Amino acid sequence: MIYITRRERFNAAHRLFRPEYSDEENFAVFGKCSNPQWHGHNYTLYVTVKGAIDPHTGFLVDLKWLSELIREKVINKVDHKNLNLEVDFMHGKIPTAENIAMAIWHELSEAVTAAGAALHTVRVEETENNSAEYRGE
Amino acid sequence: MIYITRRERFNAAHRLFRPEYSDEENFAVFGKCSNPQWHGHNYTLYVTVKGAIDPHTGFLVDLKWLSELIREKVINKVDHKNLNLEVDFMHGKIPTAENIAMAIWHELSEAVTAAGAALHTVRVEETENNSAEYRGE
Amino acid sequence: MIYITRRERFNAAHRLFRPEYSDEENFAVFGKCSNPQWHGHNYTLYVTVKGAIDPHTGFLVDLKWLSELIREKVINKVDHKNLNLEVDFMHGKIPTAENIAMAIWHELSEAVTAAGAALHTVRVEETENNSAEYRGE
Amino acid sequence: MIYITRRERFNAAHRLFRPEYSDEENFAVFGKCSNPQWHGHNYTLYVTVKGAIDPHTGFLVDLKWLSELIREKVINKVDHKNLNLEVDFMHGKIPTAENIAMAIWHELSEAVTAAGAALHTVRVEETENNSAEYRGE
Amino acid sequence: MIYITRRERFNAAHRLFRPEYSDEENFAVFGKCSNPQWHGHNYTLYVTVKGAIDPHTGFLVDLKWLSELIREKVINKVDHKNLNLEVDFMHGKIPTAENIAMAIWHELSEAVTAAGAALHTVRVEETENNSAEYRGE
Amino acid sequence: MIYITRRERFNAAHRLFRPEYSDEENFAVFGKCSNPQWHGHNYTLYVTVKGAIDPHTGFLVDLKWLSELIREKVINKVDHKNLNLEVDFMHGKIPTAENIAMAIWHELSEAVTAAGAALHTVRVEETENNSAEYRGE
Numbered sequence: 001m002i003y004i005t006r007r008e009r010f011n012a013a014h015r016l017f018r019p020e021y022s023d024e025e026n027f028a029v030f031g032k033c034s035n036p037q038w039h040g041h042n043y044t045l046y047v048t049v050k051g052a053i054d055p056h057t058g059f060l061v062d063l064k065w066l067s068e069l070i071r072e073k074v075i076n077k078v079d080h081k082n083l084n085l086e087v088d089f090m091h092g093k094i095p096t097a098e099n100i101a102m103a104i105w106h107e108l109s110e111a112v113t114a115a116g117a118a119l120h121t122v123r124v125e126e127t128e129n130n131s132a133e134y135r136g137e
Numbered sequence: 138m139i140y141i142t143r144r145e146r147f148n149a150a151h152r153l154f155r156p157e158y159s160d161e162e163n164f165a166v167f168g169k170c171s172n173p174q175w176h177g178h179n180y181t182l183y184v185t186v187k188g189a190i191d192p193h194t195g196f197l198v199d200l201k202w203l204s205e206l207i208r209e210k211v212i213n214k215v216d217h218k219n220l221n222l223e224v225d226f227m228h229g230k231i232p233t234a235e236n237i238a239m240a241i242w243h244e245l246s247e248a249v250t251a252a253g254a255a256l257h258t259v260r261v262e263e264t265e266n267n268s269a270e271y272r273g274e
Numbered sequence: 275m276i277y278i279t280r281r282e283r284f285n286a287a288h289r290l291f292r293p294e295y296s297d298e299e300n301f302a303v304f305g306k307c308s309n310p311q312w313h314g315h316n317y318t319l320y321v322t323v324k325g326a327i328d329p330h331t332g333f334l335v336d337l338k339w340l341s342e343l344i345r346e347k348v349i350n351k352v353d354h355k356n357l358n359l360e361v362d363f364m365h366g367k368i369p370t371a372e373n374i375a376m377a378i379w380h381e382l383s384e385a386v387t388a389a390g391a392a393l394h395t396v397r398v399e400e401t402e403n404n405s406a407e408y409r410g411e
Numbered sequence: 412m413i414y415i416t417r418r419e420r421f422n423a424a425h426r427l428f429r430p431e432y433s434d435e436e437n438f439a440v441f442g443k444c445s446n447p448q449w450h451g452h453n454y455t456l457y458v459t460v461k462g463a464i465d466p467h468t469g470f471l472v473d474l475k476w477l478s479e480l481i482r483e484k485v486i487n488k489v490d491h492k493n494l495n496l497e498v499d500f501m502h503g504k505i506p507t508a509e510n511i512a513m514a515i516w517h518e519l520s521e522a523v524t525a526a527g528a529a530l531h532t533v534r535v536e537e538t539e540n541n542s543a544e545y546r547g548e
Numbered sequence: 549m550i551y552i553t554r555r556e557r558f559n560a561a562h563r564l565f566r567p568e569y570s571d572e573e574n575f576a577v578f579g580k581c582s583n584p585q586w587h588g589h590n591y592t593l594y595v596t597v598k599g600a601i602d603p604h605t606g607f608l609v610d611l612k613w614l615s616e617l618i619r620e621k622v623i624n625k626v627d628h629k630n631l632n633l634e635v636d637f638m639h640g641k642i643p644t645a646e647n648i649a650m651a652i653w654h655e656l657s658e659a660v661t662a663a664g665a666a667l668h669t670v671r672v673e674e675t676e677n678n679s680a681e682y683r684g685e
Numbered sequence: 686m687i688y689i690t691r692r693e694r695f696n697a698a699h700r701l702f703r704p705e706y707s708d709e710e711n712f713a714v715f716g717k718c719s720n721p722q723w724h725g726h727n728y729t730l731y732v733t734v735k736g737a738i739d740p741h742t743g744f745l746v747d748l749k750w751l752s753e754l755i756r757e758k759v760i761n762k763v764d765h766k767n768l769n770l771e772v773d774f775m776h777g778k779i780p781t782a783e784n785i786a787m788a789i790w791h792e793l794s795e796a797v798t799a800a801g802a803a804l805h806t807v808r809v810e811e812t813e814n815n816s817a818e819y820r821g822e
Contacts, residue, residue, distance in 0.1 A: 005542045013175035037218065139817060232606070233601075353717070360720075448629065493586050644742070644744055
């Protein structure tokens, strides 16, 4: 069993809020992250996949393939986008780092399994101080 | 003559566009940075100040004072904000890294001079790959 | 189950030694870390908390709350301090990265549990090359 | 139970290929990593060891000892070397990050056990975007 | 006058040696960097360009254009290559960081000038500890 | 003319204070950096040297030589030391980043000149947010 990790990056706008709340109520719960005019981040995404090394190639899976998969399923949908308004897999979800990590897991898991490996963790770094990780548990 | 640098960070939304252009024209000039629904960044700001060391303290200026100045004049106005809509010193400017660096220079320069030092450079890092620096030239 | 991590930093002096030893004996065991006149580090602390996402907020716990908890229970006690002489929760312990990580776990665990989450790991990075992690095992 | 991690670095040349393949076949499988004239990397190695804290020293194991062990068993053999041609423990293996991580595990494991600890993970970072980790499973 | 910097990366093999020397003589001058079987690095390249902000776009030059220029003129020629054997602009030069930086300057300078800006510095980071910068002086 | 930079690191304790002041007066001027029981940092030192490339080696100066010079003249004197009490070249100086950078310049300058190059800058990073640079002006 080996684990490999691919890092990808995207830049997006978002806002943390509940639509049924007033701006004041949203500020009380979400602080400055609730700013109605949006803010944004450079998100760093770490996708870790596990499985057996293919003795023929020495790869678990080709990291180039993993990078292309993440770009097709995730980066192309979120990069330079508004996470609240423009991303199908975030529809109806508050775009916290927690929810983003969990949603990206569901975008990637099936294709990783189909390639003979297993998704191990999805980690989303929102700032150098804050990150969330989902492990499919 | 000594140079000291203070790093500060802010997270903001922005969009690169000219209002007199259509979305297609803006995309042709600004690419995905023109997305009408915004995107955003973790901006890292490096402010470098130069001058003589105060023999009494060993400081050029107290870095705590410099940090507070940057927070008062810049960070409090841009952090978790929309750079196109909510920042007085960016009003009427396209919020490229170049324009942000130049505008922050003008926010800080006078107060640094008043403290007996001189502003040397303002550097704005938009991503790990892209940055702009203004030196007052 | 989701995992979130908050990074905090502190700068402190310390010395690795046993008081019943001579300086020569301490040097034989602890090397230059035993310097009787102290040395110090920029410590980076990573606190990881696990639990369920609150569907109302999309948070496991508010990272701002977690940051404030770490500051109250840990950073305010260790930042710009001497870890051997001034920190209640290090009293009687040799301030290795291992012991610091374990002691910080015990400072934080109860309050994290009271907030409906669980402490998962405390990692202390002493230099870019050396770190220790405690998982409550 | 505590975990400590030591980071070490080495710079090496390598090539991903199977000798029974033509250059075209190797390019089809390994892409530009198959370049017959070699390429290279700054590898970053993270070795994590686990066990009980020695109450006498506050150490799991002395990180200086761990560093010297890694240098003797690994770094001295791979630094400024060709991983395909000059490294005994990579003989007959395609030098992917996966295979390097697994081979380094086998170089270190016995000596770590003999010191009263256990090897937990070996992580090899080939670029800022790509890494592999072996956990002895 | 504004300065913008683009970071790009490439991975390459190289060897420092003079062909008229024996291996022993090369080792005496170049140390382990003279290994006849090659070694390699993850090179990080910082290209800084200076000039006036275009008031129409807020750009000095489009960083996407600068990235593509660097890729066309430099990265495509050096990435996953052997700097001694396969790179036209390094022909006959010892591939030290100093010589690489100077050679890349000459690859880029004319095209940057043609775009209405001026090349300011080319910096090549060979490891986290070692870098060279050329300023056209 | 080429510029090369070598990074070195050291860990030290220090305190900012004037001995003729009371603890209260020192706290008013130097804040928590005046803690009488010391604190410390992981200092990162960047030494930049300039001059002509030696056509015989492709080096300005051998970076291994520069590293050894910095270790002999600086690192061996400050690493795991108390900057106020144990470092000859800091004697009688308040160990601010500004004063450390200037003092290290004077430790290195003559030997760099004797090697046929010139010292360009000495930069001392005290934390990820704070640094000072001296250029011999």
